[in-house]
Amino acid sequence: MDFIDARGLSCPQPVLMAKKALAKKEPSYTILVDTKAAKENVSRFAAHSGYEITAQATDNEYFTLSLTKK
């Protein structure tokens, strides 16, 4: 499992980090983001790359995205 912390970054940086990591084709990833736009954009990229996504919000501060290869 790969872990990516994309908090504090503005779009399109979080997607680019996810893109680079997902190229390794790991079965699962955990990605932290802290804006709604980053959460949506990374989720879209992950779905586009064949992953299922669950998102969990922590203290209204950041989101933890869990990606699992379908």
Place this chain on the structure above:
Amino acid sequence: MNKKNISLTSLVKTSGCAAKLGPGILHSVLSTLPKFHDQRLLVGFDTSDDACVYQVNDATVAIQTVDFFPPMVDDPYRFGQIAAANALSDVYAMGGTPATAMNLVCFPSCLDIEILKEILEGGYSKVGEAGAVIAGGHTIADPTPKYGLCVTGFAHPEEILTNANAKTGDLLILTKPLGIGILNTAAKAGLLSENQAELTASVMATLNKYAKEACRGLRVHSCTDVTGFSLTGHSYEMADGSRKTIELFTGQVPILPEALEFASMGIIPEGMYNNLDYLEDKFTCKNPIPQNLQDVLLDPQTSGGLLLSMPETDAKEFLKRMEIHTPYASIIGQVTEPKEKPLVFL
């Protein structure tokens, strides 16, 4: 610093219309300030129109607007052209002809001054094409480069086009393709091919002059230019201001190549999500539409096209006149009596 090693967009955090302060924050300040009144001010602050209109005499109104932003392309000349086309557009959207333009410049003192020269040359090329004159300007040393214009134009009072007078039965025309915000984001991510970047830049740099001139003698009930608030946002303002409903033919909307693909990959500017937050209760979809198409309809545009509301026969004549200028101008919707929501995606 060597000019060749500088990419303009690397100097900025947000670019183009995405750099605007959010409307909510701005409103919280503006609403506390005193209001000025002058009956000669025909269009002012309180409507969300494109420029102010001031009655000079019975036959003449002055139209004023100001617009500037940080670069969204790396080529200084192109950036100058886009910033100028964007600033001039507000005068066209009001039905006027630009007369004078003043440069607004922020430029890093450490950067090669040749870059500033190219930005201004780009701006001058568009002001010249508009038939206006550069009449002055103001330049500030600032770490983030920015460029734009303050433009004054004139029109006969009867030529003024507002964004709030659409009539039932009108067709809606959009004169430039959507997807500019998404493709600028893709460029920032380094994912855009050179050809695609050049196509996007050329669309942004195109003056809305030709669309405005193609209206001559035709009945135009409403007009605005599509910018950061997206096609959906500007259509909403037109529908709401006109107390009508606008039905958008989502399958007919012109879209730049690859914009839908990048949207489905999540290469989407933050402004799209801000637009969605503000607008999601303003529209309804008759049938479900693909998410990436909805993204494009809410994508903030930089120097977008004109959105015109006109009767069917005029709309068809307008499209015929636009054929020599652009392949993109299309009928994208219609105006109906008010329904449950101001916007319907068909």
